[in-house]
Amino acid sequence: MPKPHVVNSTQANQQLKWGIDALAGLLAPTFGPIGGLVVNESSSNRQPELLSDSATIAHRIISLGSPQQDIGAMLIRSLVRQVGEQVGDGGTMTALLARAIYNEGLRLVAAGVNPMALSNGVNEAVSIVLSALQSQVRPVETENELAGLALTLVNKRPLAAVLGEMCYLLGPDAHIIIENHVAPFLQHRYLAGAHYPARIASRHLYTRPEQKRAAVTGTLIALIDDPLTEA
Secondary structure, three states: OOOOOOOOHHHHHHHHHHHHHHHHHHHHHHOOOOOOOEEEOOOOOOOOEEEOOHHHHHHHOOOOOOHHHHHHHHHHHHHHHHHHHHHOOOHHHHHHHHHHHHHHHHHHHHOOOOHHHHHHHHHHHHHHHHHHHHHHOOOOOOHHHHHHHHHHHHOOHHHHHHHHHHHHHHOOOOOOOOOOOOOOOOOOOOOOOOOOOOOOOOHHHOOEHHHOEOOOOOOOOOOOOOOOOOO
16 A cells, blocks of 8 residues: 655645646747747657647646645646636636736735635625626627737638638628648638537447548438337
8 A cells, every 4th residue: 555645734735836836837929919929849759749739738738746746736727627628728828817816815814814704805805806807898890990909819811811801791690611632732621500519329320431431411300309200
């Protein structure tokens, strides 16, 4: 059996801080509308990855090599993942805010501040900040505004222009299919139709198995909300 390792509160706080600082520091270069890159060296023979997405970077971190540091790092990793799933962006800012709040809170608690009073103060401050941010919100509506927003995500103007046009013409509920091709250009087209979340009953129904796609014409569609056992 592994030997238990017991630490006191001061040691535990310091070890938690190491992990939080390490992962937040790794994500910090990607902060901003057009942030920097983080290089991930693969253990295989593949080329190193150039990453700018905080959720992807955090996902690549399995361990910092120290169980003590891993606790804080995994807290930040989980936090970044949750924010990415909820709003699609903001992971780096979340990590940096979490690091700042924890480190400053650690300093205040060490100086004698009541932890519960500190927690209540942080929660109250969050409400004030959220209200202030809500008062500054304005909708992104025009094609140029949508393209500008896309640029902060993809960092490529031609691709951002295409995404801005598509989002402007199709709206928030559109279904977009992305295909990768070896070509020095971008191409897009619009198809009239509808989209339903479903999966194919059998792989033998694919007309293009390599793309996992079934393309048929002149078909009849039946919408059924009960289990279908035979046809």
